[in-house]
Amino acid sequence: MASGDDDDPIIQEIDVYLARSLVEKLYLFQYPVRPGSMSYDNVTHLAARIKPKQQKVELEVAMDTMSPNYCRSKGEQIALNVDGTSSEDSNVYSTKMMDKQTFSSIQATTNTSRYAAAVFHKGELHLTPLQGILQMRPSFSYLDKADTKHREREAANEGTDSRSEHERQYLYCQAMDTTENTELVKTPGEYLSMLMPPLAEEKVAKPMGPSNVLSMAQLRTLPLGDQVKTLMKNVKVMPFANLMGLLASGTDSTAVLRCIQQVALLVQGNWVVKSDVLYPKNTCSSHSGVPAEVLCRGRDFVMWRFTLERTLMRKEVAAIIKLPPEDVKDFLEQMSAPRLNRGWEFLLPTDHDFVKKHPDVAQRQHMLWLGIQSKLEKVFNFSKDDFVPKKDAQMEPVHISGDHRLKSARENARENHGAMQRELDARRLKASRYTGSSGESGALVQVKQEPMSDSEEPMDTSGSLTNGSINGYPNSTSPVSDPHNGHGHSFTPELQDFVRSTFQKHYVLCLSEVKRLFNLHLASLPTGHSVYGHVTDRMLQDTILQSQCKQILVPFPPQSNATAEEQKVFGLWESGETFDKHRQVLFEIFMKNYRVRRNVIQTRLTQELGDAVTKTDIDRLLKECCMSLGGMWYLKGTVPS
Template sequence: MTYDDVDIHSARVKPVQKKVEIECAINTRSPHYAKSKGEQIALNVDGAYGSSTDSLYSSDKMDKQVLTSVSTGDKSGRYAAGIFKDGELHLTPLHAIIQMRPSFAYMDRADQKIKTDVGPAGDGGESSQDEEEDVKPVTVKFAQQESSEAKARRMASFDYLYKKQQEEAWLPLQYHNISTGRAESERLQLYAGKGDELSEFQLQPGEYLQTLMPETDQEQEEKPAMPSNVLSLTQLRTMPLHDQVRTLLTNAKVIRFSQLLALLPQGVDATAVLRSLQQVAVLVQGCWVVKSEILYPKEATSPHSGVSADHLCRGRDYVMWRFTQSRHVTRKDIASIVKLPAEDVKEILEQISHIRVNCGWEFMFTYDSEFTSRYSDIVQRQKMLWEAKYQSLAKQLKIPKEHEKKFKDKDPPLPPGEKPMRRRRNSSRSSTGTRRKRTLSGRSLSDYSDAETDILKQDLENHDDLLSRTEEPMEVSSARSQNMNGTVEVTPNTDCDTNKEENVTESSDFKLEVVNFVRDKLCTRFVVSASELRRLFQMHLAQCPPGHILATGVSDKLLEESVLKVGGVQLENQWPPNTQQEPIYALPKIGDRLDAARAVLLNAFTSSHRINRKQFIKSVEEECGIVLSDQDTKLLLKDYCAQKGNSWMLKGTIPAT
């Protein structure tokens, strides 16, 4: 259906909103017009014919409709109306593009009229004449001052935008058909006059084409868009050195100096890299962490909570300072000082650390002793900067004076090979000069009840005695060199015994890597067989880069010693029939209230290869005096066992079916 021959009653426009409405007549005598439907619609909208002065329709039928404009969504500035005449192209820019569609606002009017005629529910449309309105108390409320964030949300809401649209008044228009003389004269305005001088186009066709599309030295291929978290090294090396360092630090957040040199072009001056590095990063445990003001510029805000950049920088600087004092931090301690929302604290911690079971958040990399020993002057300068930074943070965050002593040296970041548990600390001695003993989880014995203290003391003595038997002083120093194929060769010192090849391989760095791997697996699996531990190590080794320190291989003996060092034990359990027996390692204590129940659970497998849930609960109550809840029982059994029918069997001992 076209509207060229339709009678137009009126037209109106809202210039600001670029909205147009046209009221056009409907041919009620057309054979395609349903009279019964038209009469029903008019009755619903206006009621009985002639009963109201503000009737929408002028007869007892629906005799007109309204066409309203809808935005096409396209940016009109990209388009122009063009007319080609006498070899010339005349262009007229467009300010808006709309599409006219029928409006059904009369249906809303019909619904409103029905509600008005029926009246409130339950009174039949009639109200009692004698009923008086009850007197109700009036509460006076004072409007609170609206924040900038609340104002922005209110102005972006649908109610606000709809109200603003309704406030603009309609301006009447005079409609002219496309075939009228007025329409023809308006179309003539689209042609440019002959007398207009257009100096920009006084060019020869070849010159104009050259100006429009200049030739390039070489054709540039369209590069595919890269993910936001991927950095192109090809594009990176086109930047100046300072921008390369800044970009790498911004993407990596934390990086070792050796890793940074590997990513930069070969032959780059290390001194120039260090000079740029100190401008965009700070030193934490021998590694470089990007500065907070680079990640959070002044105009930036948190995407989670809208916190300003100043608060985010102070909070992140405090987290980095804590990592200069300790290998581990807890989110609760951090949040109590920085006063940031939980989402922001978690995001900051995830940038420079990873979570460890029963330890909190551990710094991303191990201590880089190679850098600190080579560049001691930079390390000393960074230490002085951190001392000054902490003094500033203490004033801004209102940190108590005793706060630094509380966390400093609690879990100091040490180079690989140094053992913090053998250091003597005055703060851990009592008034009688005796040393405070700590459990394997790092908690003091004073944190436990009297019933648990004797058991934990005995476990600590046994564990220290075991370490003294398994740990031997290193008599061989080793030097690692990386081959062209990415493998690592270990060359023993000529002054040492050449028969001790195992000690050559097991340097302090090497042992620390193995211990960290074993600790991670035991803290997440609790029980693991020797073959499973070997398989997990092979998977871990496959994910390591070429030339990794673990590429020389790890013996079963070293894995077993590492299990003992992290507090694990080898179980003397019963095996199911027709099952291959092999060592089973478990973590019996993690430092919480269920350690005694864990001991009962593991001891139960020394007499049988399967246990019953009810019998386990009863044994814990009889031996430890602890009444386990259903949740604790389920947690313990799932950590150490796997269900087989109605019984529970130790992980790693279930026969294959």
């Protein structure tokens, strides 16, 4: 990918703005029967007429009757055919010569949502959406007027009686033979069927619509945005496929996606109506009188929790949002159903097909939920760590049986006992090194170490790292306890040195990459040299956080295939040099988006650190901490495979 970027470098980045002053007023005129080199820019425009709703335009432009290419005799003849010999104000050509031409429009396309007019000014690109694209073609309505004059002259010269008698003959049936005239020869049953034909059955079954809204015929008379809002306000939770089925056939799905994002949020691949649509400003709860603003916050919390798991407990929700029970019940009934001994389960199954088909929409919704989550944390005073999403919420029940709890408790007790025993053995080993044969402390006694067999090598099935007998010898040194780590874990100074030196070299690493580098380091140690002890994932993470590093909460997209260890990203926060400020700003940027453009990084650095930030600084920062893919920059280790 790096070589591909070198072949096609970014040469310029341009800011794009959306101008709305001429929205619904800007049209593009095309002249398909005229070469591009012969424009109408310098032609005198005499009149213009427009029907905005029909997007119908007529233009009258002057013709150069003095041009050597103009046939004067033809122009006079056309004017005579159209206006006759009379001189009236209603004449088309007042100069008795065809001295003007009319252009009439037809629509080139009915959907102009993909087109805009652009103006490039001072390094900025300003876009205005087009209301319509019209093709202007010459109108020959003057020939119709000439034909009308001709028919009027013929009628005046022809006898009216003999002409009317000729037309009257067409009122009589021309075929009197009954064998050919079969239209009136029907049986009573056939005649009745003609009067009352049977109703045609619907072959395509459409999803049921809400019973308390307008009829579907009335609904479809509304603009598309109002149709979507009305349906979502009454149904409240709906898959996108069902929404398309309720709309008129042929409705553009892209336009529906734009409308649905205005009135609903994506929860488990399904659309749930926004809280402010159900509870507008200056309204209150019909149950408790709670203001709409407070109701919206509480309902947003319920929706956010359903983005993390399939089921919720009503008491748990009520304890956090602190709203009356009737309002909490309303929130849950709108988007979930009660399940026996399982709490409230989200109404619809997760729509994975929609997320796969529209990853861009899913990513925008994910970023939107991150912003909502941040606001909810401040309002309700909780941490996102309090609600850790399960790996498969659909397969895990809310309540765990007593037998299962007892089994888990016994397993935890055995693990804790094993850990305590290992720590006790290590302390005894350490004490034996500093105790002589007479029992007096202070005399260093070398302890002979014997190699362990393969069957005695310690195993760790919890995903932790262990030095063990990787070089053929058991652990020889017990970890040193650090009372300041806050977790009661122990790690050696050697482990801290390894972590510090690793991050000073790589700057950004995910947990899985740190573990890989640590295993390589262990394999490179001389035989018998083992000073790290039993290292678990938690010990390694604590050591990283104690080594001037911080975890960078990168908002990975929902469709990311990164593992849990790959999503735990750490960066060197402080190294003692002034360039630390640059890295800290960069890490804060990546806490809001998992991929960004270079100009965003440059702008943010300039805002935070001033104009002293140079291109060399940005190049160094990106080289140390980031990787490029498709014109976007990612933190190292977070580039999608």
